[in-house]
Amino acid sequence: MAASLEQREQALERSRKRLADILAIAHEPIISLDDQFRIRFFNPAAQKTFCYNVEHIIGESLLKLFPETHQQIILRNIKDFAFSQEISLTLESDILCIKQTGEEFPVEISLSKLKIGQEILYTLILRDITERKRAAEARARWNAELERSNAELEHFAYNVSHDLQEPLRMLASYTRLIQNEYGEQLDDRGNEFLKYAVDGATRLQKMIRDLLTYARVGRPGIQFVAVNCQQLVDQIKQDLLGLIKASGAELSIGQLPTITGNETELRQIFQNLLVNALKFHGDSQPIIEIACHEETDYWEFYVKDNGIGIDPRFKERIFGLFQRLNSQESFEGTGIGLALCRKIIDNLGGKIWVESTLGQGATFYFRIPKNQEGYEMVGDRIEAISY
Structure with a gap:
């Protein structure tokens, strides 16, 4: 009986020694x-980190090992x-440790418990997350x-676009006035140059209007409401009936x-x-389909056509500001439309x-989350979320 007890004690001591050896070499x-x-037990890595001799x-x-402000937190945990x-x-919450030198540093702590015989040991593995927190803070500052x-860039673009409207309007108006009043006195070459000036001023006016629209997206004061997309698209269809x-x-x-969503932005x-x-169609009759299907957290819409298509190499480029794949002579436009769509959808937390x-x-394709920050749909109504 005594031999058996002695063997158990020896086995227990061997277990403790093996555990101590493993812990001693940990980084x-x-x-x-x-x-x-x-x-x-205080392994060599702990001695080095906290600047304490083991004795x-x-x-x-x-x-x-914890400053007073964090002692009750760690004790309770x-x-x-x-x-x-x-x-x-x-434990991943913000916990600080303190070295013998008085220097504090943030840690992540893993707790475990191990029963050896009748004794329970609690073990803490600490990870210094100083660099991780510095990186997160730097990333937050960068963001x-x-x-x-x-x-600032959007504010600048908005102001410049707004301030350019009036002088450009005068330029376009007087150019058209010259064309109307003195066109007959000019030869064909003069009228051709004047036409270029009128067309250029008109395009620039439209670009500035589109740029203003783009700059307004996401500005403070945008109100979300319940938008019936069926009615909205029917209205757009009527507005574009001539083009259709x-x-x-x-x-x-x-x-x-x-x-x-915001009805004006969804309309855009x-x-x-x-x-x-409607614009980028080939020789065959344009066939266009607009539809939507529901997922758990979002609506996925699509607009499908049988037009000229897009080279897959340019599937991201087309969403850039002022990006065009075709000449102005082939298809009119400012190259802002798809950039505007992406900006609106990004602001809604979706993707296109x-x-x-x-x-x-x-x-x-474009996805729009069902619930926007601070709002949720209840049936066909929009309600503010209470926190």
Whole structure:
């Protein structure tokens, strides 16, 4: 009996030694505690990190390694863990440790408990996350600076576009006046030059109007409402009836939902995509389909046509500001429409993309989340979310 007890004690001692050997070579600080949360083991990595010699820390309370502001937090977490059924736990909240030198540093802590004989040891593995937090803070500063720069750029574009409108309006008006009043006195070459000036001024006016529209997207004060997309697209169809008849297009509109959004911005999305489908058609009759299907968290719409299609190499480029794949002579436009669609949809937390093969039509897809920040759809109504 005595031999059996001695063998168990020897086996227990061997287990402790093996555990100590493993913990000793670890690169991260590892600390073991007894049931009174006194330090029983302090590996070399912990000694190096906290600047304590092992003989000066063994037997001390774990709280010695935490500043006063964090002692109750760590104590509460360890006590909760001790009385739980969990065998491991990771504390990822902002917890600070303190070195013997008084320097504080943030850590992530993994807790575990191990029963050796009748004794329970609590083990903490600490990870210094100073660099991780510095990187996160730097990223946050960079993002804030980027947002500020983008806001300044949009504000600048808005102001410049707005200020250019009046002198450009005068330029276009007087150029047309010269054309009307003195056109007969000019020869063919003079009238051709004047026509170029009038056309250029007209295009520039439209570009500035489109740029103003683009700059307004996402500005403060945009109100979300419940938008019936079925009615909205029907209204757009009526507005474009002349263009639809002129092109001989066949238009199919599926069942569209009521969603959360700004009606003006949603109108711009549907109208730009529909106008493009009507504009970029080949020799055959344009056939256009607008439809939507519902997913768990978002609505996925698409506008499909049988037009000239898009080279897949340019499927991202077309969403850039002032990007055009065709000449002004072939197809009119400013190259802002798809950029405007993407900006609106990005601001809604959605995405837009195109699937197409050159000469075989194009399908533009866009997703819009069902609930926008601060709002949610309840049936066909929009309600503010209470926090």
